[in-house]
Amino acid sequence: MSANLSTYFFSHGCCSLSNSNYKNNKVDYSYKMNLNMRLLFLPSPRFLPAFCKTRQRNLSANHKRQRGKEPPSERIPIRAELQPIGGEETEPENSVINGVEMEHFVNHETNCKDEDDIMTDVEHIDGYNLGILSVSAVETNGNVEHTDEQIVNGLLLPAMTKALAINIDGGQELSNVQLEDMIGMIKNAERNILLLNQARVHALEDLRDILGEKETLQGEINTLEMRLAEADARIKVASEKKIHVELLEGQLKKLRNELIARGELELYENQNKLLNEEELLARDSYVHSLIKEVDTLRTENLALNDDIQALKSMISNVTDTDERVTKLEKESSLLESSVKELESKLLVSQQDSSKISTLKDEYQELWEKVEILQHSLDKATKQADQAILVIQQTQDLRNKVDKLEESLEEANVHKVSSEKMQQYNELMQQKIKLLEEHLQKSDQEIYSYVQLYQESLEEFQDTLNNLKEESKKRTTNGPVDVTWEFWSCLLLTIDGWVLEKKISNSDAKILRELVWKKDRRIRDAYTGCKEKNEREVISTFLRLTSSQASSGLHVIHIAAEMAPVAKVGGLGDVVTGLGKTLQKKGHLVEIVLPKYDCIQYDGIRDLRALDVTVESYFDGKLFQNKIWVGTVEGLPVYFIEPHHPNKFFWRGQYYGEHDDFKRFSYFSRAALELLLQAGKKPDIIHCHDWQTAFVAPLYWDLYAPKGLNSARICFTCHNFEYQGAASASELASCGLDAEQLNRPDRMQDNTSPGRVNPVKGAIVFSNIVTTVSPTYAQEVRTAEGGKGLHSTLNSHSRKFVGILNGIDTDAWNPATDNFLKVQYSANDMQGKADNKAAIRRQLGLSSADDQRPLVGCITRLVPQKGVHLIKHAIYRSLEMGGQFVLLGSSPVPHIQREFEGISNQFQSHEHVRLILKYDESLSHSIFAASDMFIIPSIFEPCGLTQMIAMRYGSVPIARKTGGLNDSVFDVDDEAIPLHIRNGFTFVTPDEQGINSALERAFNLYKNNKQSWKLLVQKDMNMDFSWDSSASKYEELYTESLSRARAAASST
Template sequence: MEAYFAGDQMVTLSSKISARILSHSLSGLNKGNICVRFLASSYRHLPTSCRIHHSFSSKNKRHHLKKMSLEGPSITMDGESEPENVSNQNVPIEREGILPESDSDEYDNNGSNGDVTNEAIIDVENSAHNDTRAPPTPEKTSLAIANDAGQQLSGLQPEDLVDMIRNAEKNILLLNQARVRALDDLGSIISEKAALQGEINMLEVKLAENDARMKVTAQEKLQVERLEDQLEKLRNELVERSRIGRNESDMYKDHGYPSRKEDSTSHLSIIHSHVNEDHNHPLYQLDSSSYQSSMQSLNLELRSLRNENELLKNDVQTLRDGLNRVKITDEHVMTLEKERSYLESALKDLESKFSDSREDVSDLFNLKFEHKKLVEKVANLQVMQDKATKQAERAISELQKNQELWKKVDKLEESFEEAKVYKRSSEKLQQYTELMQQKINLLEDRLGKSDEEIHSYLQLYQESVQEFQDTLNRLKEESKKRNLHDPVDDLPWEFWSQLLLMIDGWLLEKKITAYDASVLREMAWKREGRICNAYIASKEKSERDIISTFLGLISKVPISPGLYIVHIAAEMAPIAKVGGLGDVVTGLSKTLQKRGHLVEIILPKYDCMQYDRIHDLKALDFVVESSFDGKQFKNKIWVGTVEGLPVYFIEPLHPSNFFWRGKFYGEPDDFKRFSYFSRAALELLLRAGKKPDIIHCHDWQTAFVAPLYWDLYAPRGLNSARICFTCHNFEYQGTAPASEMASCGLDVQQLNRPDRMQDNTSRDRVNPVKGAVVFSNIVTTVSPTYAQEVRTAEGGKGLHTTVNLHSKKFVGILNGIDTGAWNPAADTFLEIQYSATDLLGKAENKSALRKQLGLSHANSRQPLVSCITRLVPQKGVHLIRHAIYRTMELGGQFILLGSSPLSHIQEEFEGIAKQFEHHDHVRLILKYDESLSRRIYAASDMFIVPSIFEPCGLTQMIAMRYGSIPIARKTGGLNDSVFDINDDTIPLQFRNGFTFANADEQGLNRALERAFNHYRSHPVSWQELVQKVMNLDFSWDSSASQYEELYSKSIARARSFHRT
């Protein structure tokens, strides 16, 4: 009966739990009361009553089985072997929001007796009847309560608020009672759980005993099977012997011997003797008379054991079901504990809000009292105002009367004075008449004399004017003669670039000689007035007349005032920009041009360039042939001006259409494309007769220029230049099989050597960047810190040994930005332009961008963090992702602008963008948009650059130019341009942002937290910091002067070498 007793206890416990859960419902929340909603527990958490089958002891079971075996093999069992299914319809749930107040008085707490008298009334919002979602968080509940309260308080009277507070007190009392009952129930549930655990332990012990019995039964079964086998053998032997005995009996009868029946005694004696000989034979222990009874008892025992085995299996299954129900009970207990914690948190929130509401009520009572006083004062003032108004009206009427009287008095006085004057004038009128006649006579005499003087003065004036005109004409002639050789500074660089391109076009088309072109180019280079006047005067003439006019200006060649620099590059902003390389080529060239140097740029003619940004683009009637793959291919030459710079575009007439692919990089044959372009660019310089002082090439795409120049073109006469190579990122080296280098005409056998172009990690590959480092006269990179990093194995990406070997010609120069192009005071993309002295426009741009992107703009002081970057591993994408969530935790807003060429990173951020698609504080724009980037720079308070490595970086400089404070990792160019405001080792005037050293989330967290604290705690200091970073000079002037020095030293060394 132990199992039945345990089952009864479980049934009783389950009914108690159900009754206590379902009987404790909350009521009394009505009208405008603050409604705390609780989610209903799902049906899978409700306890289920179950029965456990009666478990017999081993002795009783065997006795019971033996008894049943006499009646038949079938076994009938009372009760159910499976637990009862719980129907959802057995649990009443009402979906009503609140209960009337009258129901709170009828609350019944009789759940302990197992009878459920009250139905659980639970408010469940947006859930199905099987919903298992967790209850709303306390933060959301508090927010909902605050919003509802804020909307209702504006129209409430103090009396209504007092009623609401009283109702809230009742609700809090009910919640406290429910909390006490829940705690009591939980205590009883825990104790009952402990009792259940004890029962479970007892059942496990019994299960172990049953397992032992089953093992003994199995052994007995095996023994019975062996006995059955021996019995079968004995039967067969007895049958055989009985057959033999019959045969012998017949034989005895035939010969007169005694019959078989007579000889049975002797036959039995023989059998017994045979049995006695075999002590293991079953007949040794059983005689023939007891054999049948023994077999019958064995069969009964076997049948009982089988039945007992079946019962044991059923008991095991029942125990397992009981364990599952216990687990369900544990889960339900955990759910109750969670609900209890949730109730406690909700109760705490209600208590805090109740205390706040008491304070508000007291304030309201004070306000009501003050309101009454103010109403009385207003009434008194109204009465006084009415009196004063009446008095003022009477005073105004009196004043008007007085004014009218005064006017009449004034008129009378004026009339009296006029009468006096008239009287006096009539007396002296005669005297005046005589005197006037005398004066008239004198004036006539003087008028005659003055006419004569005026005539003489007029003659003198005419003579002086004629003399001044002659002098002015003479000065104009002298100034005109003098200005023919003076520079003209008031014309834009586009004018002079167009003039230079026109002269080069005449030379390439063989319309003028190389000498004439060099002299005319020198005049344009020096911006002489005579060539400017000649070009303006002959602009409407034919080309032949223009050439004749220009050739008439030729005289001795003056000494050049600057250097002739040619940039050969794969990018140029804004027409062909992928990364920072394009900005560097344009910014450095413009600055060198302003400093008096002749600068030209050679680019591939891509089909995907921004042609609308190229001025006066035209094709020359001139074709350059270059060798590639052992064949000669023609190249069409185009000229135009970009940002005031003269640019040559090379269009290869090659069947592979090298630069008509719809993109700049990323083609499988990039090595061939850019090696072809490098050779065609040098061929253009040679055929055009140009003699540059510096040929400046950039990155691996034009690194072929250095070995091509010294191996193929210097021997052919293009030998005036020194080669400068700038590597903007050692991550990209353009390595390829050595055999591909032969296409552009380079000697593979000579250059595929460890000391030349052979890649340091693979002997059968060549490295263009290594070749440029070896063959260039000047090697630079884009920041001093990055120059130190690439000398290490980690930063050099395999080229650190080569860089260290050529360290004397290797230097790092920090890039600049085009401060004219990036200027918030003149940026037409912005909502409002602003400057460091007027920051109101920055706040307005912030508000406008928030509205444009659909972000919350309620709090103008909420910090806005932004990031504009390519989403590649180098830029620290994991830190960017972390910054989005950390910014939200700190109470800020985040904007990301950029895309990734890597599909898995792009897909990851597309998922994040979809997650925050309608968020109030986060927006991800996964593309590049220049106009939007400028608005983001202007609107941001902070700008993060968490790069793993960064050769230079321009975004942090642009951000500071627009007044956005950088948060950057200390690496590469970031370490040379962003200095922490708390770093005492840096002079105070250079501290301009927040930095962190390690590329991990902890370092970024600390930097963000420091920035947010400074922004919120020190607004005045933050404003001063914004003004400081906007006034920092990140222009190209400093960088250009360093390049000038490198150029000049290299040229001086070459000239001194040639002299020796």
């Protein structure tokens, strides 16, 4: 049944198909016809053959089963000596063809032994053995080299073609003997292919025998299963008969008891003795026969069980055989593909051999042309040398002429200057006389002025002395101009001492007030204690404590974002921008953030962990929180790292988790716990968006009764689209009473009674409620814009106000922006043109027309931003002769795919480019390069891109909604004062609306350059800083605190 297929291999140098291991180097090859080649060129025209030995190794001996009736294994006859492709034997020497060395066409050079020992393994499979093309091991002195590509691609013909090319380059001709050797090699390859086909036929016959044996085994298995079923049935009948006999015995006992009760026992016994004896005999014989039959069945059952175990082992062997058959079928298909590939390569090699004869004639023609060109080159070289000599002579003459002309000009100039000097001397003498007369008069006037000066100098000296005395008094306790990073670091140090219980809350309050006022004494004390230990530093600071009057507000922002360390949207910019501006106005500003694992640590200075943990309540337990401190953009920041098993802020992203409600309700309570344990008494606690909206109800319900009661709560909602509503039961995790708060006048969601709305809770429980622009504040009080909260906002309208956000004018400043190729300002606009040219080169846009307007757009591609209008603006700008650049991506899959299609459409277009990702550096360049900037939002709470665009001299084209309506004013709207008209606006969110604004902008740009330039300069000079916005927040803070103090004093 089993058959062994001998291994065939081709040999010249070493040409093989291999799946086994090299004997020494253990190089593993697959069945994918990896071909190794090695060429040795010898002095003789013959090639070196390979000496082959074969051995057989049974790889499946552990799996073989013995069967008595199995016929003996048949083996396919093996040809011990295949004809080598290379031809006759020659000495193994390095050869030179016609005196020129040919390079080996292999990957690495190596020195081979005189004899290659090639071993072939044959795998034996149960019931069937298939020979596998392989080459086992090549014993070498050096490294094994292999080149798969060359033998596959043409059976040595490409290599011979390269050798022929080298011979032609040296002027030699190919030997006819080598061509004959190549033809012999091709014939030997054809013979080897025939042998492979015969081996494939034998393998298919063995495969059919295996399938027949498999069917026979399946029939035996079916017969044994039937016998097993019959035995089970007989055992079941015997058990039923045994149960019947037991029932009869029970009935006999019952009858006997009845006869005894009736007094008829003796008669019954006499009458039934004979009957009982007969029945007992009959029953004993019957029971005896049943017992024998049961024993017989048991023995048969045991025998059947043994047969079943044997069958199971046979079935497992059959399963292994199936797997092997499947493997062999795959290997057979691989062999077929390999044979076909060899046949195709053979045809290619035959075609290439016909081309070799034509190379001689081509070489002769090329050689003649080279000789002609060489002759022409010699003539041209001689002519060039002569021309160079002539040029050098001409240049020498020209230099001499130039020197003569310069000498003549110098002589003429000297002559003219001498005449002018004489005239000048005469005039100077006349002026000297006049000056002497004036000098006498002026001496008298100067004397009188000197007297007046001396009198005024004495008065000035007295005034100066007075000012110095006042200055000394002021500098003793006055503020010092030191960086905000210094004061923030000092403040964080004081707070760390409080949390670590090293100083009292009252002392900390006094020291904080000294920091607020930038007192010189605390600055000097801090700098003078750098080399002292902490105990000495604390004692030095405590000596400074005395009653001080606070001059500013203490504001603490609790937020989920802060630019640039944890930024997703505009919220992070607001926290940083507003905080820095309030700090510059003399207020103490602190920030509390979660410590995300994805936070940008490069933006944090002096980050360190405090030697204290803050415990906060959640889900009925107390969890520890590690507190980190550092400064960001000069602001002191506290980072809370929860030690909670759910790892709330170690998720690799800021938002978008399934348990965001729990994550941020936990953070809100932990932040308030930090303020309580640190002994802080802030004036304002400012929370932002739904993530920290929990602060308002937590503060009034839980922490004000504990003593943290000095602050007013300010809540800012940056986008009412996101409200964080969740099931009311989840509110209990952070310690709030869900039953009390899930009411229509508190936190119950207006559209779903079973859910609570954090934003609604913040509106109800906060003292101040703001949003990011006045227009948006009006829009959210309508049913369409309020997203379900319009009724709540209208009920609390007295404390609700819209304040337009600002931008960080330090970060967004074209005069200092390091991302730009060229910095520029409103007074020097050339840099804007240079940046426009640079972005065109960077993105591959056409620079043929410098005056072609460039329209920019930087946005998230979401429906809120008017993506259908952005798409229309691309095509419309192109139609009107403009260029368009879009930077942004979409979290909505179908929108992203749609814009990827548009990007592919314009991939090689000279006027349109779409970059579907966010790139900070590229965004700065687009703001600086664009002439117009389009913002067609369906709704926009505030928007910052229009302000940044104007800061960089890009005129905005925006829809009148939200913050866009409060910052972009149409140049053609006569109802608006002229000095604040700064862009082009439209109302209806459709193609007609955006077309009208685009057409007016293009018309002004192309037809009135001067007006356009004035408009750009006006936009760049407009003030969109945080100063005015921060002043409005400052006013709201102060009014709220005044009302609270008035209410407290009246009670």
